[in-house]
Amino acid sequence: MPVSASEKLTIETPEQIALEFPLASAGSRFLALAIDTLLQIAGFLVLGMFGFGVSGIRNTVESGAFTWALAVLIILAFLLYYGYYAAFEALWSGQTPGKRAIRLRVITTSGRPITPYDSILRNLLRIVDQLPGIYTVGLMSVFFTERNQRLGDLAADTVVVHEQPIERHRVDTVPTGRRRGAARLSPQEIAVIETYLMRRLTLTDDLRYSTGRTIADRMRTRLAIPAEPHVNDEQLLEEIVAEFRGR
Secondary structure, eight states, X not given: OOOOGGGEEEEEOTTSOEEEEEBOOHHHHHHHHHHHHHHHHHHHHHHHHHHHHHHHXXXXXXXXXXXXXXXXXXXXXXXXXXXXXXXXXXXXXSOOHHHHHHTEEEEETTSOBOOHHHHHHHHHTHXXXXXXXXXXXXXXXXXXXXXXXXXXXXXXXXXXXXXXXXXXXXXXXXXXXXXXXXXXXXXXXXXXXXXXXXXXXXXXXXXXXXXXXXXXXXXXXXXXXXXXXXXXXXXXXXXXXXXXXXX
């Protein structure tokens, strides 16, 4: 289904190629949040069982040991509540278990993966986004910002996008006699081509054709490749990538 301009993040690469990411709606984000909350509740239940166990042996252990055990439980509960999202997003490249289940991912507004600093910053403001309850401030921010961002996203300059399935096409060889001169391209130019090839099946037909044509025309100019009626744009791009990677 085509995505309207207001529901997607469009990024212009240095090569002036537009890459598009569908933005996550409040509904999909809330569903991911519900899954993560259930996992947190399960964690708190486990900590509660340990807490009851510690309380049961209070009279049989030294007061100092009991105090330390209680302090550890409190610290673990704090980390589970406030560190859950930051830790998972930092370790899983912008995903929590809930986001992974719903196929969402946090990225920067420039399209790059988030850093641990970004993850910590956006989740520090989760305390404010939760106010006055059930994420009212965060939901209002998502509804009224252009990129569906809560306050934590605005502070860290991040967005939540849909991670659509991508079919990765493998190109084994370059046909004999068709050396394209790919060695003259920079790694950044190859990365643009690979990004398009990996995401092409998630694009609408018109966008897939126009983007592929734009990149292929630039490569023809860059490498002085003559027009070849029997070679389409995507085939040319696949051959260029295969030659570059096969050096």
